[in-house]
Amino acid sequence: MNVQMNLTTTPKQKPVDESNLGFGHVFSDHMLLINYTEGKGWHDARIEPYHNISLDPACQVLHYGQEIFEGLKCYRTPKGEFQLFRPQANFERFARSAERMGMAPLPVEEGLDTLLKLLSVDKEWTPHEEGTSLYIRPTMIATDAFLGVSASKTYLYYVLLSPSGAYYAEGLAPVGIYVEDSYVRAVRGGIGFAKTGGNYAASILAGVKAKKNGYAQVLWLDGVHQRYIEEVGAMNMMFVYEDKKIVTPALNGSILPGITRDSVLQLAKKMGYETEEARMDINDVAADIKAGRITEAFGTGTAAVVSPVSKLCYQGEELQIGDGGIGHITMDLYNTLTGIQFGKIEDPMGWVVKV
Ligand SMILES: *Cc1c(COP(=O)(O)O)cnc(C)c1O
Numbered sequence: 001m002n003v004q005m006n007l008t009t010t011p012k013q014k015p016v017d018e019s020n021l022g023f024g025h026v027f028s029d030h031m032l033l034i035n036y037t038e039g040k041g042w043h044d045a046r047i048e049p050y051h052n053i054s055l056d057p058a059c060q061v062l063h064y065g066q067e068i069f070e071g072l073k074c075y076r077t078p079k080g081e082f083q084l085f086r087p088q089a090n091f092e093r094f095a096r097s098a099e100r101m102g103m104a105p106l107p108v109e110e111g112l113d114t115l116l117k118l119l120s121v122d123k124e125w126t127p128h129e130e131g132t133s134l135y136i137r138p139t140m141i142a143t144d145a146f147l148g149v150s151a152s153k154t155y156l157y158y159v160l161l162s163p164s165g166a167y168y169a170e171g172l173a174p175v176g177i178y179v180e181d182s183y184v185r186a187v188r189g190g191i192g193f194a195k196t197g198g199n200y201a202a203s204i205l206a207g208v209k210a211k212k213n214g215y216a217q218v219l220w221l222d223g224v225h226q227r228y229i230e231e232v233g234a235m236n237m238m239f240v241y242e243d244k245k246i247v248t249p250a251l252n253g254s255i256l257p258g259i260t261r262d263s264v265l266q267l268a269k270k271m272g273y274e275t276e277e278a279r280m281d282i283n284d285v286a287a288d289i290k291a292g293r294i295t296e297a298f299g300t301g302t303a304a305v306v307s308p309v310s311k312l313c314y315q316g317e318e319l320q321i322g323d324g325g326i327g328h329i330t331m332d333l334y335n336t337l338t339g340i341q342f343g344k345i346e347d348p349m350g351w352v353v354k355v
Contacts, residue, residue: 135161181226187254305334
């Protein structure tokens with residue numbers, strides 16, 4: 001796809017202090033935009049200075065939430081090169097999300113190819129400090145100016161780049177999790193597997209409630225029985241049994257199929273651990289934590305990579321996992337996966353794509 005270049009003549013000052021970048025506050029000089037029109041397909045790919053977008057207030061995304069997004073990172077390696085981690089998987093998921101939301105899928109090759117063009121312009125916005133990266137946010141919104149509920153005939157795809165700080169500025173930190181047994185995030189036959197804003201909108205109130213109770217995140221149960229474990233916050237959930245076996249809820253349509261989840265499962269197998277995808281009853285999990293059979297637990301996602309869980313609060317009872325610290329398998333997986341992503345150790349899986 002031909003990408004029109006309209007580069008800025010007034011580049012911004014890049015952040016000097018990388019220690020307080022945080023997440024998603026700062027944006028690079030440029031953005032990528034591509035339009036879709038029914039009958040014409042994807043057209044007018046362009047890289048422009050980062051700018052506000054103008055939308056008709058009647059446009060579909062603002063009323064009915066026809067929107068999808070992705071999240072991945074560009075890493076600066078010790079050799080000073082730049083690399084992505086399994087970006088094809090993000091664009092494949094983006095296409096599946098588009099299909100579920102009745103939107104126009106962006107071909108995987110076009111997504112990756114145009115992203116690499118944007119990065120060729122702005123990759124120097126990738127910060128340098130340990131654990132920092134350039135967060136990449138592909139987004140698609142429905143732009144028909146029409147209040148009827150229907151699939152839009154026009155879409156806008158755009159990509160933002162945001163230099164972001166280390167998720168764990170002071171080392172991996174275990175968090176307490178609140179098992180939510182009244183609100184649900186997604187339901188069978190719904191949009192849980194799609195990366196779409198609506199799932200996040202459904203989750204916000206429960207997140208506020210968990211924080212009010214002193215917990216970092218919500219553990220989501222399934223939307224049918226409110227009994228089977230689905231995800232933790234916006235991460236996938238894993239439990240280590242008896243110091244050797246990693247078990248995670250099987251994908252069922254309401255769980256988001258995380259690329260970190262898949263990577264952890266593949267790596268764990270290669271590292272000699274047993275793995276299993278299963279339906280996990282919260283009552284069994286609670287009993288297994290109490291009996292000491294569950295020795296570690298952690299969430300997985302692009303932002304944190306691995307997030308150790310120290311305890312669950314279930315029906316008013318606090319259940320501490322192991323000694324409440326960071327388990328050695330959790331640590332091992334975190335170090336290996338981030339080592340590959342940041343180019344510090346060799347990639348045995350062919351996951352890394354050079355920019
Ligand atoms: C993005 C996301 C994840 C994690 O997916 P990764 O590909 O590992 O970043 C998990 N759950 C939800 C709800 C998500 O939106």
